[in-house]
Every structure is written in structure tokens, then in C-alpha cells.
Amino acid sequence: MNVLLVFAHPEPRSLNGALRDVAVAELQAQGHQVKVSDLYAMGWKPAADRTDFPQLPAEARLNVATASGEAFKTHTLTDDVRAEQDKLLWADAVILQFPLWWFTMPAILKGWVDRVYSYGFTYGVGEHSDKRWGNRYGEGVFAGKRAMLVVTTGGWEEHYSERGINGPIDDLLFPINHGILFYPGFDVLPAFVAHKASRVDEAGFEGIADRLRARMRTLFTDQTIPYRRQNHGDYLIPSMQLRPELGDADARGFALHVEASR
Numbered sequence: 001m002n003v004l005l006v007f008a009h010p011e012p013r014s015l016n017g018a019l020r021d022v023a024v025a026e027l028q029a030q031g032h033q034v035k036v037s038d039l040y041a042m043g044w045k046p047a048a049d050r051t052d053f054p055q056l057p058a059e060a061r062l063n064v065a066t067a068s069g070e071a072f073k074t075h076t077l078t079d080d081v082r083a084e085q086d087k088l089l090w091a092d093a094v095i096l097q098f099p100l101w102w103f104t105m106p107a108i109l110k111g112w113v114d115r116v117y118s119y120g121f122t123y124g125v126g127e128h129s130d131k132r133w134g135n136r137y138g139e140g141v142f143a144g145k146r147a148m149l150v151v152t153t154g155g156w157e158e159h160y161s162e163r164g165i166n167g168p169i170d171d172l173l174f175p176i177n178h179g180i181l182f183y184p185g186f187d188v189l190p191a192f193v194a195h196k197a198s199r200v201d202e203a204g205f206e207g208i209a210d211r212l213r214a215r216m217r218t219l220f221t222d223q224t225i226p227y228r229r230q231n232h233g234d235y236l237i238p239s240m241q242l243r244p245e246l247g248d249a250d251a252r253g254f255a256l257h258v259e260a261s262r
């Protein structure tokens with residue numbers, strides 16, 4: 001199978017760099033083809049702006065969604081963006097790897113999403129009617145592919161537990177897992193998280209590396225997160241609210257969008 005690993009750490013000799021090498025080696029040992037987009041090493045341009053749309057007339061007001069849709073349709077996206085889109089289409093599974101910075105992904109990776117996820121490619125796709133609300137949340141260009149986050153945090157596991165001060169890690173990662181990965185169709189695997197990463201010694205590293213190798217071995221067989229699919233009856237259209245009879249009565253927020261079981 002084909003695996004794309006998008007790597008967002010500025011230092012190749014970092015813990016993240018070492019874990020990336022572990023993941024790539026294990027995937028290759030399993031017979032998979034692996035491509036790595038090392039965003040800092042590539043000098044990835046992180047901000048979406050006017051220079052992304054060289055065809056846009058100088059006097060035209062920039063609307064990023066409209067311009068990206070037009071550029072996608074007319075094959076005039078910049079080469080760096082097209083190359084990443086091609087890698088995504090090539091991949092059977094996509095891994096986003098990053099250290100948690102200010103409770104989310106580093107800006108360079110967010111910028112990769114902003115620029116690579118063109119209108120017409122990952123959003124603004126499909127029929128909008130009283131039965132469907134576009135191809136998204138379980139449908140879309142990446143349907144049939146898997147995706148997974150590999151994340152390190154400075155904080156402890158307890159800090160990210162249900163009652164931890166940072167908030168539960170699954171809640172913090174929800175906008176990425178559900179909003180960035182599930183939205184355009186990926187089946188999303190539970191994230192691999194290494195906590196207390198700033199204080200890892202050699203023995204600690206071996207433990208994390210073993211855990212990561214095991215996850216790489218089951219990348220294509222592990223159960224994915226059972227997010228509710230948008231166009232399969234669970235949501236009212238067009239309000240996009242979960243039907244009142246669904247979900248635990250006391251569930252709130254993100255938890256409502258995960259089925260207790262498939």
C-alpha cells in the first residue's frame with residue numbers, strides 16, 4: 001500500500017525526527033511504499049495568499065475559496081500545491097506527524113492544509129439539497145483512504161485526561177481528526193500520542209518507538225473512529241444538527257458525533 005507521511009518539525013535530529021524514521025522504516029519493512037513531505041525541509045510556504053493564484057487579475061479582490069476553486073478547475077494551482085495533491089491521491093493512508101504547539105498543529109502544517117485543500121478538491125464538492133449537504137463528513141475525495149495523527153506533547157497524559165486541565169486530548173484533536181481528515185472522506189484512526197515528550201530518555205524512547213512500530217503494523221487493519229456520516233440519516237438537513245433522538249441524552253459537543261458503536 002502507499003503511505004504519505006506529512007512531517008512538521010523544524011529539526012531532523014528531534015524526537016519527532018527520530019520517530020518519523022522509526023515509522024518510515026517499519027512501514028517499509030511491511031512492504032509499503034512511503035513518501036514523506038518534510039515541510040520545513042521543503043521550505044513549504046505556510047500562508048495562503050495572493051501569490052497562490054498567479055492567474056488572478058491584479059485588480060481582482062482576492063477571495064481565497066473562489067480563487068482556489070478556479071485554479072483547481074483550470075489546473076493553474078502552483079506546482080507545490082499540485083505536487084501535494086498528487087501525493088494525497090496516490091496515498092492509501094496519510095499520516096500527519098507533529099509536536100503539539102499551542103494545543104494544535106504547528107502553523108506550517110495548518111498552512112499546508114489551507115493551501116493544499118483547494119475548493120472543489122476537498123470542500124465545495126457534491127450536491128446540496130434537502131437530502132445531501134455536499135460530499136463531506138464520511139464522503140469526499142479521500143473516501144476509502146485512512147488517516148492518522150502522530151503527535152508528541154510536552155504535557156503529561158494526566159494533563160490531557162477527561163478531567164485534566166488541558167482538556168481531553170481527543171477533544172483537542174477533534175477539529176483535526178473530524179474537521180480536516182473525516183470532512184474530505186478519510187477514515188480516521190485513533191491518534192498515536194506520546195506525552196511528556198520533552199523529557200524522554202533513551203529507555204523512554206525505545207518504549208515510544210515500539211508503540212509506534214506496532215501502530216504502523218496495524219495501520220490498515222485497526223478499527224477507525226466511528227464518526228457519524230453526514231448524509232446517512234443521522235443529521236437534519238439543512239440545519240446539520242444531530243437528530244434529537246440520537247446520542248446519549250447527557251452527551252454534549254464533540255462526543256455527539258461519534259457513534260457508541262458502528
Ligand SMILES: Cc1cc2nc3c(=O)[nH]c(=O)nc-3n(C[C@H](O)[C@H](O)[C@H](O)COP(=O)(O)OP(=O)(O)OC[C@H]3O[C@@H](n4cnc5c(N)ncnc54)[C@H](O)[C@@H]3O)c2cc1C
Binds near residue numbers: 201
Ligand atoms: C511553540 C511551542 C508550543 C508548545 N505548545 C505545547 C502545548 O500546547 N502543549 C504541550 O503539551 N506541549 C507544548 N509544547 C511542547 C512540545 O509539544 C514538545 O516540546 C514536543 O512535543 C517535543 O517533541 P520534539 O520532537 O520537539 O522533542 P525534542 O525536544 O527534540 O526531544 C525531546 C526529548 O527526547 C529526547 N530523545 C530521546 N531519544 C531521542 C532520539 N532518538 N532522538 C531525538 N531525541 C530523543 C531528547 O533528548 C529530548 O530530551 C510546545 C512547544 C513549543 C516549542
